[in-house]
Structures are given as C-alpha cells and as structure tokens.
Amino acid sequence: MLINVPETVVADALRGMAAAHPELVVDVENRVVVRRDAPVAGKVALLSGGGSGHEPLHGGFVGPGMLDAACPGEVFTSPVPDQMVRAAAAVDSGRGVLFVVKNYTGDVLNFRMAAELAEDEGVQVATVLVDDDVAVTDSTFTAGRRGTGATLFVEKIAGAAAEEGMPLERVEALARQVVAGSRSFGVALSACSTPAKGGPTFELPDGQLELGVGIHGEPGRERRGMMTSREIAEVALEAVLEDLPPRLPVLVLVNGAGATPLLELYGFAAEVHRVLDERRVPVARTLVGNYVTSLDMAGCSVTLCQADEELLRLWDAPVQTAGLRWGR
Amino acid sequence: MLINVPETVVADALRGMAAAHPELVVDVENRVVVRRDAPVAGKVALLSGGGSGHEPLHGGFVGPGMLDAACPGEVFTSPVPDQMVRAAAAVDSGRGVLFVVKNYTGDVLNFRMAAELAEDEGVQVATVLVDDDVAVTDSTFTAGRRGTGATLFVEKIAGAAAEEGMPLERVEALARQVVAGSRSFGVALSACSTPAKGGPTFELPDGQLELGVGIHGEPGRERRGMMTSREIAEVALEAVLEDLPPRLPVLVLVNGAGATPLLELYGFAAEVHRVLDERRVPVARTLVGNYVTSLDMAGCSVTLCQADEELLRLWDAPVQTAGLRWGR
Amino acid sequence: MDAVLDGGFVVRWLTAAAGLVEREAERLTELDSAIGDADHGANMQRGFAAVVKTVDTRPPGTPGAVLIAAGRQLISTVGGASGPLYGTLLRRAGKSLGEAPQVTVGELQTALRAGVKSVQELGGSAPGDKTMLDALVPGVEALATSFEAAAGAAEQGARDTVPMLARKGRASYLGERSIGHQDPGATSSALLFAALAEAAR
C-alpha cells in the first residue's frame, strides 16, 4: 500500500486534500472538511460523512452545489459525533443543517448523537438516511438496506436545492424523494484491503464474484464463477428493477469500486444501457466513474434514480467540488 | 475482469462513452472520439491518441479547452494511421492540427504515417512528442524517454491556447515548452493485467516496488522492498528534480496508476508537497487523481511542469471534458 | 458482595480493559472480518487507549465521574457502531452511580444494568440478536455472584453467539451466513468483564 503507517492514513490524506484544494478548509486534527465560503448566508447547509476509503465520497463532494462539510472517519469506520458537531457549527447560517447519512449502524448512531448535541447548541438539524442497496432486503430483522451509490444523487440534488435557497424542509423532502426513488446493486471481482488489516478483508478466490457486495466488502446475495460484463449488468439491473420498477426516466450511476479500470467501467456502462434499452427504461443522464469506492476493490455498482423534471434540473445544476464538477 | 471478451474491450468502452457523453461524437467502428462541435471555426485542432488502458487519457480529455479528437488503439497498442487521418479530417477547420504523441516507437511511427497521409489530403499537421519520464535516460541508444503524465499538461495547456485562437505555430511552441519543462517518475506497487493476457503482464512479488515503472508496466530503474509513501515521494522527486531543477513555480500532477485508492493518493500528495516545501520548490497548482492510468496497476507517479505566467493562465483556463473539468 | 469500590478501582478496571483489548485486538479484527468490516480491533484499541489517557490525566474522581469521562471519551474517539454503544454503556452507568465516592458491587451492577438498557434502546437490539448484548446481559447478571462469575458468564455469552443468526449491525447483512461465527462485540464485552475480575483480584 502507498501509505506511511496505518494509523496516519486518514490524517495524511487530509493533509493532501488541504495541499491540493485551496478552495476547501481542511481541519486535519479535527477531521472536518468545509467549503471555504461557509457559512453561506441564507443557505441551508448540507453535511455528510462516513468511514474513509470511499473517496471521493464524501470530502470530494464538498463545494458549491453539493456539501458544505464532510466528516471522514477512520477507514470503514463512521466518524465520531464531535466531528459533526464541529462541522455543523462551522456551516450553519441559521437556516439549518441537513445530515446525509448512509444507513449503517455506526453512522446512524454517531450522527444521531451529533444531531442531539448540535441541537443543544441551537442548530436546527434534519437527517436523511440513504438506503438504496437492494442486495440487502429491508426488514426489521436486519439493520436495513445499506446506503451506497444513491448518496451521490442525494448530495448532488439536495445540494443544488440548498444552493437555490430552498428551506430546510424542502431540501430534506427532496433528499427523501431521491432516496425513495433510488436503488443500487454492487458486484465485487476482488476483495479490498484495509491498511489496518494489511491484506484483504474477505476471501474471494480468483475467478469468483460476490454479487450484491457492500461498499465495505460486506457479503452480498451469493457467490458465482466469473461472468461477462453483459451478464453482470443483467443480474444487477434485474435486482434493481425488481425492487423498484421505474415510472420516470432514470439517472444512472455506473460506479467503479476502485480498482476496476475506467476502460472496463465504460464497457460495463454500455451493457447497462443495452439492458435498460431492452427493458424500455428511459435514461435521462449517465455518470460513469469511481465515485463511491471501496479502497482497492475491483468491481462495480449500478444505481438508478427516478428523476422528475425538478430532480433533473437540480442534477444538471452547477457543481464545483473536487470529485464532481460541471456547469458554471 | 469486468469484460465480455478481450477482443471487444475497446469497442465496448467506446459504446459506453457514447452512451454516457452525448457531448462527444464516438465513432465506435473507426475508433475516433470527436467533440460534437468540431470542426470549430478558426481554431487549431488538437488530436491525440495511443494505446487504450490509460483512461481517462485520451478520450476523456476530448472537449472544449482540451482535445478536439482522440484515437484509442487496442489495449497498450498504439492506434493505426487510418484513425488519425479520419480524425484529422473531422476536426481540421483549416487552421491546422497538432498531433500530441507520447514517445513510444509504435505511437511515433503510426502518427508519423498519419501525418504524411493527412498532409497529402491537405491538412496542415504539426507534431509534438511528449517525453517526460526520467526513469529512462534519454540517449541515442534507446527509444528515448517515455511519455507519461506530462501528456495531460500538454493537452490542457495547448488545448487552452488553441481555444484562444492562437495559430498552429504558437500552439505547437507552447506544447513544446510544456514538454521541455516537464518531468515524471512512476512507481508500481503491483503489476497490471491486460485483457488479452488475462493476467499480470509482469511479475512483481507482493511487498516489492518497481521504481521508475512505465505506464504499460515497462520496467524501471530498480526493484526494492516496500517503502513508505514518504520515501517514495523522496525517491520520485529526487529523480525528477535532478533531471530538471525547476526555476519557476511548478504544476504538480499526483497521478494514480489505477488501483491505488484515492485515499492513499491524497496521502502521497501530502508527502510530495512536504518534499517540495523542504526543497523550496514553489507549487502553483496541484492535481490529484487517476488521470494517466495503467489498467489495474497499483502505484502512482509524480509529474512536475514548470509554469510561467502564460502557462499558468492557460492551465487555469476553462476545460470541459469527461475527465477534466473546471471553469466555465 | 459488600466490597466497596472507589474511583481508583474503576481506573484500574479500565486500564486492565485497555490491556486486554490491546492484546486481543487482532483476534477482534479477525472476528469482525468474518462477519463485519474488520475494524473492531482497531476501534477498541483506539478507544481504550484514549480512555486510559483521559482517566490518567484527570484528577482522580468518583466511580461515576470516571465512568462518565470514559464513556464520553469512547464516543469521541471510536466511531463505528461500538463507539456510541460502549460509550453509552459507561456513561449511563456512571450517571446512575451519581456522585458517591464509593459504591458497592450491587450498586455497580444496578448501574451497569441501566447502561445495558440504554445500549438496547440506542441499538434497537435485544439479547439473541448476536451482538455485544449477548455477553453484556449475562455478565451483568452474574455480578450478583462474583466478579469471576461475571467474567465467566460474559465469556460464555460471547461463545453462545456462534450459532446465532445476526439481526443487528453489519453482521445482519450476512443473514444465514452469519451463523457459525462469534460476534466481535460480544467478544470485546467479555474482555470488559475479564478486566473487571482482574481489577478486583
């Protein structure tokens, strides 16, 4: 691994972010990344965070049109409430803060504690849980569906809404609409290695796939022998569309897990489009790249988000972050 | 690998690009990627290309402010002249075409043939060879230094110059200035696997590094046992600065080989900055990410480019491509 | 069961816990890599190292104050699911002890029971879900007998998670595949009771 020692991986990365992105305020000691012009007067603030190892999520999505602040935890470990409390204080303009939280027990608990503490300090907080991963069925007997690729859609669309000056309730409602309309499915072609472990966190023999893998290498639905890109697209979309048949044009995220070459990812995007065409699912926009990664895992995921006119407009709105940029 | 069959990898990826990027014209059959508004009246056109497997280079750099066209070859194999001839015809507005060619025998020969054929068809062609890799000493007894990360600087800066309406000679001169002022050094932490080979193209035992590796896995200066991120930054910058001590502020590219997590890459960027600070090398801009990749190789490279006021202005100028975007 | 415990005892307990966590970190991570995300060892190590630092640098306090400070520190340092849960366990137990400079084992048991209840509420979980509760609950109950009995019961509780189906936390994603693995959080909870017995020896 390209590291110094496992203990400083997150701090080292934050120093690098600070060096490369003068448009961000990076508090390395307290692990908070904030857009330089925060708090933005009159604007609802968006705050997210989670375990590190999914970059550019979340720090790479801080900036105009998306997040106001991000709180990175240790690798694959949710951040602690102190980070979110500090970040919320830094970005709140008085119009409230929306916490965007991926549905993992650790994130849920730490953000919940942070929300209580921040509210004690007079910050108005709303929280939206992202739970798009259809590989894990939503049931009262589990921690519920995991949050994965839809996080990007939520952060982008709610971020644009906040940028337009919408009030907290409206920004929150839009974020919930995105969550309700989004589903994901991921596949691992190799395990990922965490610095702390120094090796793969799970065993995946060469030539085997984990269908429905989570972004921390959590197990999925089943293991299979190698499949073609085409077959993987079919299985992933079958799972996604079965869970939520779309009635609107979709935003498509073809996401790389980290170690899958962009060349292969674009090839996979072609198959995703082919399957969607065959099933007569209209595609409004497609984003291809490594956005919600799992360190050095090889693999991919597909997220579909049903987008009405308003969501589409907010998706197309300008965004200026390290990891996602378009418009003016 | 996330592929169908090795034979269709490049065509599949181009279909995916076409699906995801309506702002590009992707000719899958003839393997040419062109910006949709080409030829742009009154503008010198920039054309590049090379073996596939280095994405987003080059197709991901087609768009306003950068390339007018890219010609992807087979994986790690330079494109054929027919592609460049066709692309040149598609993008030439009458003000000439600059070929940006990485210094590999295959690219040099195929682009040279293409230039002759295109000139026969009345297109004015200038060619700039990019040869920034200090791992290979420039000598008449080798094919010369390889072209790596500086390609991004050349394409961005010459692209901005062309966008401003500068004539071919001036765009070419700026491109040469970038080449002359740029040096790179790369390190592999693992080998890369090509679809055709179905496995690693070279042997790199776990815990070993190839210092000075090329972007196709070409061997470098030496092999060593594992080093820290800090030590790698020192070795890489030592090699770069020894070859070309900077007398101007530098643009820094901290580039990922493909499978190195962005988290680690940012940590490496921090070390790069630390070493540059210690050596009193002023840094003007830093770009961190996977831009000139080697499929699924783990590793990184550093490129420094000496930038005077004009180069800096052109670097900061707007760019709108799939792989690099900023400004308006 | 009328031994009287002071703040120093609680400090010795937490210090012993930090030692055991340090020693067993790799095993905790190994267990977490089977049914979780391979960070439980690092999480506990980071948390208890910080706890020791906190209680060592603070003026010695009441048992309740020490537990509250330790719980806060865990919440501020660990992250993940275990940080808020263990943090709440200790903080709630500390609050329940109030400001008494010395407490009985019975009072400690009552306090820990309150702590465990808060863990259940926060986690929305119950014994049998294959979590830390499966070691915490029997451990706290066996305190009525002795520290050693509590350590044994918690250890047994951790082992009993092996055949369970996980319903909470990250392991729940595995469904049937969680069966046959010992829960990492239950395992670290057993270490807390082993440390308690160690401090009492």
Add this chain to the structure above:
Amino acid sequence: MDAVLDGGFVVRWLTAAAGLVEREAERLTELDSAIGDADHGANMQRGFAAVVKTVDTRPPGTPGAVLIAAGRQLISTVGGASGPLYGTLLRRAGKSLGEAPQVTVGELQTALRAGVKSVQELGGSAPGDKTMLDALVPGVEALATSFEAAAGAAEQGARDTVPMLARKGRASYLGERSIGHQDPGATSSALLFAALAEAAR
C-alpha cells in the same frame, strides 16, 4: 534459384504466415511480456488475420500487388511498432516488384532487401539492436541459397537476439535487463521466413 513465383504463391505465403502466427501467438506475447508490453502475439494475430481476409477477397493479383495490399492492411490493422514496420516491409517489397505477374526468387530477395532497408530507415534501427532486423537481415541474405536456408537463418537470427542489449523499441527501456530474452519481433520475423519455406514446399 530460378523458380518462378506468382501472386498465388505470395497468397499461400501470407496464409501460411497467418497460420504460424496464430499457432505461436501465445509465445510471442510471452516473449513480449518479458521485455515489452505483452501484445505482440495479439498484434500479429490481428494483422495477419486481416491480411488473409484481404488477399482472399481481392481478385488474385501480381506478387507486387498482393504484397502492397498486405502491407497496407498491416498498417491499417496492427498499430504498435510492428504494424508500420511489417507493413512497410511488405509494401516496399511489393513496390519494388512492380507489376510483373511472375518473379524469380532473386527478384523477391532484392525486393525484400529494399523492404528491410525501409524498415531500418523508418525505425532508425540497425542489425544488432535486438529487433526484427536481426532475423530479417540474415533471412533475406540466405534466400540466395534456398527458402529452407532462409528459414533457418532467420530462426538462428532470432535466437541470436537473446544475448543482445536492446537499443530500440520498448525493450530498450530495460537496458541491461533486456539481455537474456529473445526479441519478440525477431521471433515473428523468423515465422515469416518459415512460412515462406512452407509455401515453397
């Protein structure tokens, strides 16, 4: 050495070459992965498959026309260093043969010599640089004796690249480390001469 060769002979030659390349593709890639980028097998396969398709679908032509078409096809299909070099070899040889419907072996030798010279010019390379030239040059010279002799000489030339230090192409980056490996391009050149002998049998 007065056998007379027509366009059909050249087609048989190129078809045999395609067969050998197909059979040996993996070995060519293996050699290229030692000192290059592991694509020489795929490059040659793609190129010669296209060549066979071209010469099969065109009306039969003169030896020169067939070679020119084949060379063009290689240039348009292969890419890499070997595409322009082999393409130029055949194209230049074809041009040198002019429009004669039949040619002697001596004329073919002269033509190939011209082709090899163009390869040297295009590649800026010379025999001894550890490239295809090290098989092409002895192969062409031995044509004065027989097709079989040419095949043997090219094969020997390829083997002789093993101890050489690469000075051109991708292998030159290896410097001293290129020593001890046989050059992939020289190896495929030997196949071309083996195919020539096969076609003549």
